[in-house]
Amino acid sequence: xxxxxxxxxxDVTKRFTVGQRVVTAVDGVSFDVAEGxxxxxxxxxxxxxxxxxxxILGLYPPSEGSLIFRGRDLPERRTLELRRQxxxxxxxxxxSLNPRRSIAASLRLAxxxxxxxxxAERPGIIEDLLAExxxxxxxxxxxxxxxxxxxxQRVAIARALACxxxxxxxxxxxxxxxxxVQARVLRLLEELRRAHGLTYIFITHDLSVVRNxxxxxAVFQRGKLIEFAATARxxxxxxxxxxxxxxxxxxxxxxxxxxxxxxxARAGVP
Amino acid sequence: xxxxxTLDIQNLRLSFRNWSGSVEVLHGIDLxxxxGxxxxxxxxxxxxxxxxxxxVLGTMxxxxxxxxxxxxxxxxxxxxxxxxxxxxxxxxxxxxxIFQDPTTALNPVYRIGTLVHExxxxxxxxxxxxxxxxxxxxxxxxxxxxDPERVLDSFAFQLSGGMNQRVMIAMSLINEPQLLLADxxxxxxxxxxxxxxxxxxxxxxxxxxxxxxxxxxxLGVVREFADRIYVIYRGRIVERGxxxxxxxxxxxxxxxxxxxxxxxxxxxxxxEIAERSDSFLAPMVAHEEVMG
Amino acid sequence: MKRTATILLGNPLxxxxxxxxxxxxxxxxxxxxxxxYPDHAGAVVDFVNANKPPSAEYWLGTDVVGRDIxxxxxxxxxxxxxxxxVVLSIATPIGxxxxxxxxxxxxWTDYILMRITDVFLSIPPLVLALAIMGLLEPTLLNGMIAxxxxxxxxxxxxVYNIARAEKVEGYVLAAEIIGGGRMHVMFxxxxxxxxxxxxxxxxxxxxxxxxxxxxxxxxGLGVQAPTxxxxxxxxxxxxxxxxSWWLTVFxxxxxxxxxxxxxxxxxxxxxxxxPD
Numbered sequence: 001x002x003x004x005x006x007x008x009x010x011d012v013t014k015r016f017t018v019g020q021r022v023v024t025a026v027d028g029v030s031f032d033v034a035e036g037x038x039x040x041x042x043x044x045x046x047x048x049x050x051x052x053x054x055x056i057l058g059l060y061p062p063s064e065g066s067l068i069f070r071g072r073d074l075p076e077r078r079t080l081e082l083r084r085q086x087x088x089x090x091x092x093x094x095x096s097l098n099p100r101r102s103i104a105a106s107l108r109l110a111x112x113x114x115x116x117x118x119x120a121e122r123p124g125i126i127e128d129l130l131a132e133x134x135x136x137x138x139x140x141x142x143x144x145x146x147x148x149x150x151x152x153q154r155v156a157i158a159r160a161l162a163c164x165x166x167x168x169x170x171x172x173x174x175x176x177x178x179x180x181v182q183a184r185v186l187r188l189l190e191e192l193r194r195a196h197g198l199t200y201i202f203i204t205h206d207l208s209v210v211r212n213x214x215x216x217x218a219v220f221q222r223g224k225l226i227e228f229a230a231t232a233r234x235x236x237x238x239x240x241x242x243x244x245x246x247x248x249x250x251x252x253x254x255x256x257x258x259x260x261x262x263x264x265a266r267a268g269v270p
Numbered sequence: 271x272x273x274x275x276t277l278d279i280q281n282l283r284l285s286f287r288n289w290s291g292s293v294e295v296l297h298g299i300d301l302x303x304x305x306g307x308x309x310x311x312x313x314x315x316x317x318x319x320x321x322x323x324x325x326v327l328g329t330m331x332x333x334x335x336x337x338x339x340x341x342x343x344x345x346x347x348x349x350x351x352x353x354x355x356x357x358x359x360x361x362x363x364x365x366x367x368i369f370q371d372p373t374t375a376l377n378p379v380y381r382i383g384t385l386v387h388e389x390x391x392x393x394x395x396x397x398x399x400x401x402x403x404x405x406x407x408x409x410x411x412x413x414x415x416x417d418p419e420r421v422l423d424s425f426a427f428q429l430s431g432g433m434n435q436r437v438m439i440a441m442s443l444i445n446e447p448q449l450l451l452a453d454x455x456x457x458x459x460x461x462x463x464x465x466x467x468x469x470x471x472x473x474x475x476x477x478x479x480x481x482x483x484x485x486x487x488x489l490g491v492v493r494e495f496a497d498r499i500y501v502i503y504r505g506r507i508v509e510r511g512x513x514x515x516x517x518x519x520x521x522x523x524x525x526x527x528x529x530x531x532x533x534x535x536x537x538x539x540x541x542e543i544a545e546r547s548d549s550f551l552a553p554m555v556a557h558e559e560v561m562g
Numbered sequence: 563m564k565r566t567a568t569i570l571l572g573n574p575l576x577x578x579x580x581x582x583x584x585x586x587x588x589x590x591x592x593x594x595x596x597x598x599y600p601d602h603a604g605a606v607v608d609f610v611n612a613n614k615p616p617s618a619e620y621w622l623g624t625d626v627v628g629r630d631i632x633x634x635x636x637x638x639x640x641x642x643x644x645x646x647x648v649v650l651s652i653a654t655p656i657g658x659x660x661x662x663x664x665x666x667x668x669x670w671t672d673y674i675l676m677r678i679t680d681v682f683l684s685i686p687p688l689v690l691a692l693a694i695m696g697l698l699e700p701t702l703l704n705g706m707i708a709x710x711x712x713x714x715x716x717x718x719x720x721v722y723n724i725a726r727a728e729k730v731e732g733y734v735l736a737a738e739i740i741g742g743g744r745m746h747v748m749f750x751x752x753x754x755x756x757x758x759x760x761x762x763x764x765x766x767x768x769x770x771x772x773x774x775x776x777x778x779x780x781x782g783l784g785v786q787a788p789t790x791x792x793x794x795x796x797x798x799x800x801x802x803x804x805x806s807w808w809l810t811v812f813x814x815x816x817x818x819x820x821x822x823x824x825x826x827x828x829x830x831x832x833x834x835x836x837p838d
Contacts (some may be wrong), residue, residue, distance in 0.1 A: 044460035045431075057739055083741045096732030100754035106733075113741040149315065150545065156736075163740060178314035178487050183531040186540045205461050208490075208533040212540050235537070249465035250535055251490030253517060257535040290568075 004071065005032035006167055006199050007056065012065035014051050025051040027223040028065070033167070038193060038200040040210040040231070042246065043220035049203050052220070053169050056201065057088055069167075084114055087160040091172035093152035097144040103130075103155050104140035110162035129158040134188060150181035154188065161192065170202045174209065186213055208250050211235055219243050238264060275343070276448050276481035277303040277326065282340035284321055284330065284505075295321060297505045298340070301483075303449070308475065308482040310492035310513075312528070313502035319485045322502075323451045326483065327367060328357040345448055363393045366442040367451040368471075371458040372434035376426035382406075382437055383422035386444065393445045409440040413470055432463035439471050443478055450475060453485045468495060490532050493517060501525045503550055511557025519557070523549035569834045576830035582823025590639035597633035605788035613806055623808035626798070631808065634790040635816045641702075641791055642820065646771040649709045650764055656710075657717020658760065662748045664718070665725025676722060682715040688777065695783045702785050705778055709771060720763055724756045758835030766828035769821035776817055792817050 014026040026048040033039050043049040055062050058078045067074040074082065090096040097106055104126050111122045127137035133154040144152055153173065160168050170189065174182040190213060193200060202214060210217055210231065217234045219227040219242065227239050238244045248265035252258050284296040296318045303309045313319045324330040328349060331338050342349040344365065349357065361367075369375040376385060386406035390397050403422060410418035413436040426434055435456055442450055455471065456464035472495055475482050486492050492499060492513070499516045501509040501524065509522035520526045527543050527550070570576045594600055598621070608628030616623045622631040664675040682690070691708040698704040728734060729752070737751050775785070776793030785791035792813045799809030 044462065059735075080741045083739065086739075088736070088739050090732045090736065092732060096736050098733040098737075098751055098754070100757070101751070105750075106736075109737060109742050109746070110740045113743075113746075159736065159740070179489075179531040180314065180527055180543055180545055183533070183540050183543050184545055186533075187542060190540070206533075207461075208535050211535055211537050212533040232537075235535070245462050247535070249461040251465075251488060251493065251532075252535055253490045253493060253529055253532050254534070254536075261535055 003035050005068075006035045006070060007033040007201075008068040009033075009052070009056075010066050010068065012052070012055065012062045012067065014048075014055060014060075015063045024223055026055070026062075029220075029223075029225045030065075031218055031225060031228055033199060033201060034216075035166075036193075036197050036199055037215040038190075038202055038213055040214035040217045041201060041203045041220065042205065042207065042210060042217055044205060044246075046222065047220040048223040049220045050171070051223075053088075053171060053201065053203055057086055057169060058083060080113070084110075084163050085165045086167045086169065087163050087165040088169045088171065089153075089156050089160050089173045092176045093149065093156045094144065094176075096156050097152055099144055101143070102140065103142055103144070103147070106144075106155065107140070107159055107162055110159060114163065116162070116164070125162075129162055130155075132161065132192075133158045148181075149177055150185060153177060153181075153185055157185075157188065157192070161196070166197070167199045167201070170200055170204075172204055173202075175204065175206060182209075189213070205246075206250075207235075207246055208252075219246070235264075237267075274305045275302055276305050276307070276345060277301070277483065278341075278343040279322075279326070280341040280343075282322065282325065282342065283338070284318070284325060285337045287335045287337065292337075295505050296325075299502070299505075299507055301500055301507070301510075303481045303483060305448070306479045306481055308472075308484065308495060308497045310484040310486060310496035310499045311502055312486050312489055312492060312499060314487055316504075317502045318505040319487075319502050320453055323367070323453055323483060323485055326449075327361060327365065327451060359392075362389060363445045364447055365449045365451065366445065366447045367453065368438050368442050368455045370454045370456075372438040372456075373426055373431055373458075375438060376434055378425055378427050380425070381422065382424055382426065382429075386422065386441060389441050389444055405444065406440075409444045410437070412474060413437075413440045415440075431459045432467065435459060435463070435467045436470065439467065439474065443474060443480065446478065446480075448481060450480050450482045451485070452482060454487070455484075471495075488532065489517075489528055501528065507554055508550070508552070509555045509557075511555075515557040521555040521557075523547065523552055525555075566831070566834050570827070570830060573830050575826050579823045579826025579828075579830070582819050583827060586639050586820045586823060587643065589636045590643050593633075593636040593640055597630075597636045599630040599633045602629040602633045603637035603788075603790055613802070613809075615806075616808055622812045623806075625795070625809055626802065626806075631795070631812050634795065635792070635813060638790040638792045638795065638813070638816070639820065641785055641789060642772045642775060645702075645706060645709070645775050646768045648706050649713055649771050650767060652706075653710045653713035654717050654760065654764060656714040657719075658721050658753070658756070660714070660718040661721025661723075661756075662725050662752060665722040666729055666748050666752060667744065668729075675718070679715045679718045679722075682712065683719065685712075687712040687774065691774070691778055692781070692783065695778070700783050700786060702789065705775065705783070705785065708778070709774060712774075713767070713771070716767075717760070717763070720759055721756050724759060725752050728752045728755050762828055762832045762835055765824055765831055769824035769828075772820050772824075773817065 009029060009031050012026055012029050013024065016023045016025055029052065041049045041052065054060060056067060058074065061076040107126045107129055108122055111117060111125055117125045126140055130137045130140060135151060135154050139147065139151065147155065174185050177185060186209065192198060204210060214231045216230050218225055221242050227234065227243050234243060238247060244265055248261055250261060252261055279299055279301040282296055282299040283294065285292050285294040299322060311319045311322060321330055325338055326342060330336055383403055383406060387399055387402035390402045390405060406422055407418040410421055415421055415436055421429065421433065421437065456467050484492055484496055496513050498512050499510065500507050501522065503524045509516065509525045516525065520529050530541050531543050533540060570580065589596065606629055610628065611624050612628040613626050614620055614624045620630050624630055660675050660679065664672040690712045694708040694711060695704060734747055734751055737747050779785050779791045779793035780797040785794060795813035796810050799806065799813065802809050
């Protein structure tokens with residue numbers, strides 16, 4: 001984390017006009033994302049975490065402030081090349097994969113658009129992508145309905161990989177999955193990050209996941225970035241009452257965890 | 271099986287017939303809930319946990335193509351022996367349900383006060399609007415709603431998700447049901463709100479002496495709620511026992527995998543766990559029951 | 563596809579529909595071979611056998627100039643089916659493109675295209691067709707133009723509504739973020755999700771197109787003599803009711819069979835392809 005950040009969010013504010021009212025979804029937020037790290041973005045509904053992600057993905061521009069990607073300002077209208085470099089894995093693969101297209105067709109789009117491989121080689125690349133996320137290449141011909149929830153999310157991850165981007169926004173990628181499947185997908189994400197030197201912006205509300213996968217944590221509340229620190233520090237000594245309340249809401253499975261959780265919660269009471 | 275059991279499910283089987291044949295979803299489930307007991311049924315999606323609740327509620331039996339067999343005794347009465355009308359009468363009075371997403375479960379075209387009145391009418395058809403309002407106000411105060419008058423005059427979409435969840439809990443308990451079915455309550459809500467409502471629900475069912483069947487995919491969520499746990503895998507109960515026993519001494523390989531898969535607050539990374547294993551199909555493990 | 567076929571063949575209603583539609587299609591295709599009097603499709607006059615009730619020789623009787631009604635029904639089916647195919651194969655693509663553009667791109671495109679659609683939808687279909695037929699010669703081609711003009715807006719509305727709903731689905735966002743262009747998103751991502759609804763509507767509409775074409779010719783504005791047409795046959799026959807009942811009853815029944823058959827299939831298709 002010594003090198004130049006892959007992405008800098010500088011003084012970003014986003015306002016939306018809802019009817020007659022102006023709502024400030026993100027309010028003067030600044031942070032860096034280091035090359036190769038997994039940065040957890042934590043907050044509840046209305047915290048602004050999704051708005052930040054959508055601006056990073058280029059779905060809409062900030063009202064104020066700027067986004068710097070690899071030293072260059074991200075323009076309002078992104079080129080195809082800039083779009084390619086920041087990819088997304090969504091929460092619900094049942095929605096993020098087209099129910100009426102085959103897995104192969106969904107994966108092929110990235111190859112076609114960005115011209116990866118000769119057209120005749122693309123089916124082979126698709127098989128390699130599926131193998132890389134731990135899926136049987138024969139699944140390529142199936143439709144999403146023929147896959148389990150975990151398999152679908154693996155396809156969605158393969159699709160992000162197909163773009164050969166370095167920065168991937170993971171928007172609650174495992175919260176729609178069963179716990180065992182979640183554990184397996186989290187491990188896969190970790191392996192891929194190591195193997196390809198990927199950078200993750202991991203949006204989640206689940207702090208127990210954050211504890212085990214993130215390098216640093218950004219906590220959002222009502223559009224503001226209220227805490228930003230290394231994961232270990234956040235969990236040893238949460239700096240705000242809100243972070244403490246998030247930690248105390250985590251369901252735990254052992255006495256050891258319960259003791260830790262309760263001691264953190266108590267530490268906040270003056 | 272004892273006389274005071276609120277619910278006694280014996281050898282429950284469910285299969286679906288469709289154009290290509292028949293698929294068995296539940297392969298003989300036995301589950302018992304004593305009066306005032308909080309029982310959790312935990313398993314992955316497709317394991318059969320939600321359909322079990324729907325069978326108890328009696329809605330599954332009305333689904334075309336569904337075949338249900340086995341015995342369900344509710345307060346000692348065989349649900350199968352009841353007529354369709356009787357079963358409908360039980361729903362919402364002696365038995366009620368809380369859903370995942372409270373906002374969609376509350377009809378948006380009626381004020382909360384009207385919905386509360388409707389629920390009360392199921393048990394007391396002659397109840398007046400004033401009486402319903404008074405009782406509604408009382409129960410809303412019990413779920414820590416400070417301004418019940420405002421809530422009674424609101425529509426569901428005007429309230430927050432957490433508030434709607436409280437209203438749901440209040441409405442599900444207003445007729446003093448013997449059994450509350452809770453299907454992943456609050457998973458659609460923010461974590462802090464979910465934690466609060468779970469605690470609230472626990473206090474409330476405890477003070478009302480309501481039996482609960484709590485359905486979840488996450489063992490962590492039920493640890494502080496349930497007295498006993500049943501773990502279900504692919505339509506079979508694989509382990510059952512008191513909550514403490516399940517967490518301290520999980521014996522079935524599937525239960526162990528389910529526990530190991532939950533990320534720890536103490537850290538240590540995500541362990542490697544097999545998604546499928548022959549050992550998951552091992553016979554059921556029953557811990558010694560502490561209660562009669 | 564296989565599943566759809568299995569269900570269609572397993573449901574008694576759709577099997578009846580398939581039999582009825584099969585009958586209509588086969589008689590239309592094979593009219594030259596199975597019609598007892600193939601030349602009666604044209605301007606044949608045989609006053610000796612005029613206005614005969616059903617008999618062994620003329621199963622469904624003859625019309626006022628002595629032509630075999632059964633033969634004319636077979637040929638009329640050919641005209642009706644042809645009309646249906648032409649109208650729907652022009653109206654559907656127009657409606658699909660308009661609906662996709664308005665639904666996906668939104669903004670001014672949406673506003674302008676959908677207001678045009680609304681204008682067409684707000685005119686009663688028969689009035690619109692009558693107006694067009696009044697301006698143009700009452701020929702078969704112009705009949706098709708008239709029916710097509712009143713038909714595409716329904717497809718535009720249908721596809722527009724689906725496109726608006728699908729636009730917010732995750733797979734559209736995914737395609738956009740990967741870099742897929744508008745054409746890709748509209749025709750490769752959204753359109754496949756409109757297909758079940760379109761197919762269902764086309765099946766149902768086939769019957770309605772036949773019905774409306776018959777209504778037009780009943781009013782004397784559709785297919786012109788001597789080309790056989792079910793609507794004109796009913797229309798001409800009404801003058802001889804109730805004595806020569808076969809002049810109206812059999813062509814009327816023929817319309818019923820075709821419309822009913824397509825509707826039965828359409829209703830079952832809707833249940834299979836569009837659950838919810």
